[in-house]
Amino acid sequence: MIAECQALLGPDAVLTEPEDLIPYSFDGTAALKCRPRLVVFPRSTEQVAAVLRLARDHGLAVVTRGSGTGLSGGSVPVPQCVVLCLQRMNRILELDERNLTLLAESGVLTQEIFDRADAAGLFYPPDPGSIKISTIGGNVAENSGGLRGLKYGVTRDYVIGLEVVLADGSICWLGNKCVKDVAGYSLRDLFVGSEGTLGVITQVLLKLVPKPAARQTLLATYGQLEAAAETVSAVIAARIIPCTLEFLDRQTVRCVEAYAAVGFPLEAEAVLLIETDGHPAAAAEEAERIEEIARTHGALAVRRARDPAEAARLATGRRSAFSALARIRPTTILEDVTVPRSELAAMIRLIQRVARESGLQIATFGHFGDGNLHPTFLTDERDAAEMARVEGAMRTIFDEAIRLGGTITGEHGVGLAKKAYLRAQLGDASFALLKSIKRSLDPENRLNPGKIFD
């Protein structure tokens, strides 16, 4: 296999030495690690197809990988597998200004796509926390979310076409530049969020939208968590859908300030970071109404960013939450339970209770507008007893999310990290359906085996 890959891709596109394999042995879920047999770097769809055929001939599993920033172990290798790293397929192939579409190879960084659209007066809204370093192919495979889900949706909502290579090496184009297309099942939607288990995504055709003309940023500070949750409900009840509606708890705020000093108020029990966008009159009016609603719902203070620089500083504060928290203890486990927005307060109360009862450090931040919370465990993987408590705490949190009509993962994927909980969420019939789809598309279980389910 190694010699054949070298002949096919060139010797500089194949890694086999143990020390070279280490960086490809884990992803953002640092606690999960496994060394692959080899790592290959194809430069074209045809090369990907050829590698898949070789892997089939040699009976090897294939794990596809972009930048490896995933947070559920989706791109962690399985023993003796081939890692198919798409980072060298990194060209933006077309920006079509007439149809408002962008065609990119899977290895392009998502930030580059945002920037290219932005330069043309267009907007690619999905905005995962990893946007600067994650690839668009990885975003599509995980159906990444981000900070603008409430108003703009997630990655899926912008994928209108995909090129995929199937387990047998055949190449399919799914979708096209049409705004409407109902010719056959939406296979494209099946591959979005399939975590590398159904095929290898090699090209992505994205929908762009006009860039919003204006933006307003607010920071609301609360002495009580409940008041922040009530503000969110009241904003939605007022029929306002902000672009961003982020939440940080006391511990996260303090860590962020210590790390980035963006000006978050240290006395806060909770902070909401809210952005409105669109027509200047609409963005301004919405911001004003939100400010009023926040004040009548118990905000201690509401601050409006005076200029884009201040807005950017506040956004940076929110974006650095994970990095800031990661400095506190040796191991940081970022969860992403999601509940219907109306159940946010109940979910947060449970997380606080779990932290209190288990004695664990759990900081929480997240996308309040989406009901998407990131309870973040600050722990130490070397302490087996503490890790057992983490495991128990997680199960309690996931069970409650399911009970509240939510999901065990809003934007990180199932991967390895959550497969023990998936069946409980989906129920037996849906879970069986998932597996039958997998068997139908990858009958030899060669693509990212053991992810999502066993």
Added chain:
Amino acid sequence: MIAECQALLGPDAVLTEPEDLIPYSFDGTAALKCRPRLVVFPRSTEQVAAVLRLARDHGLAVVTRGSGTGLSGGSVPVPQCVVLCLQRMNRILELDERNLTLLAESGVLTQEIFDRADAAGLFYPPDPGSIKISTIGGNVAENSGGLRGLKYGVTRDYVIGLEVVLADGSICWLGNKCVKDVAGYSLRDLFVGSEGTLGVITQVLLKLVPKPAARQTLLATYGQLEAAAETVSAVIAARIIPCTLEFLDRQTVRCVEAYAAVGFPLEAEAVLLIETDGHPAAAAEEAERIEEIARTHGALAVRRARDPAEAARLATGRRSAFSALARIRPTTILEDVTVPRSELAAMIRLIQRVARESGLQIATFGHFGDGNLHPTFLTDERDAAEMARVEGAMRTIFDEAIRLGGTITGEHGVGLAKKAYLRAQLGDASFALLKSIKRSLDPENRLNPGKIFD
């Protein structure tokens, strides 16, 4: 089977007499007809599941049906089948104002859903031409489009959860009220647009959005079709996404005026009906800019609706296009090819050339903003020679749509009407994938067999 269904559902919920079966023997695609063995009217998901189990035990095919307004033969019975008519499952189960969702049984009319949302200050944007008489279950099964696709998307974009009954009678809930959920493949998206071939959709959970505060309507008249197409390109190039961007050709305009007298200009070669919506300042400003763009791109006249009544009259004109055209000849065949927006002018030129060369009457209208055209054949199904020319003309139009990167069906579905063309659009690998999904979910080919593909 008949006796068992009567025992299960009650005698008033089973039709078997030939004269009773006639209304359930066809759909909106009038040329396609087939009498079923029986028609049943379940009132609950459990009854649907029981009927599916009975059908399996008796080896009968099942064709699900709402109002039967489909335009591709999707709900036309197959010989000796059971028609599962969901019209009596017609309750709106919940409007959740905190999470902006609506839960309905499949048989609810889409207009009722729109109205219920509207009364709560909310908006259900999908707007198929049949909205007053089609059911939400049918809309989801066909992934219906409509007049607001450009800005608001299609039915799929508002489906966040589904209850489906599989071929073996098992019941699955797919999705939930969360804004974000990446737990497993998006099976929900697989069922949206599956045309009754993968399972029976019994409940639909829909996302609602705040109702736009204002709306502006414009009517632009053109002496040349090209000028209308150029206006559309220029509007998009100006980074404006109107809510509606409809087109009617000369023949359609004249038929509509004779039928509904809404005030369309009879001298026009083409008419664009454009709506903007949103914040009052945004809607007004966009309408102004569009008016300017239309004038500089050769519009003979641009009229702004002075009040909602005039706007409604113009919208009614557009909505009555099909009915107005249907009066001209005995048989009316409404097609729905779709191309990338940039290829609209090329597609329309081809349709005109085909009409000229074949001597057929083809009127064209449609959703210009979506690249979604309805070339409408005014013909007579009793004239075999003319029907052969219609068939040839269609094939030419579909081939060109595929060549231009478009689709044979933008919003009507494949059903029976277009299955001969599907493989050419998808290519062999994708087509094989569709069939493998079908085999996996319905191994005995019991659900709507022979639709989409053989």
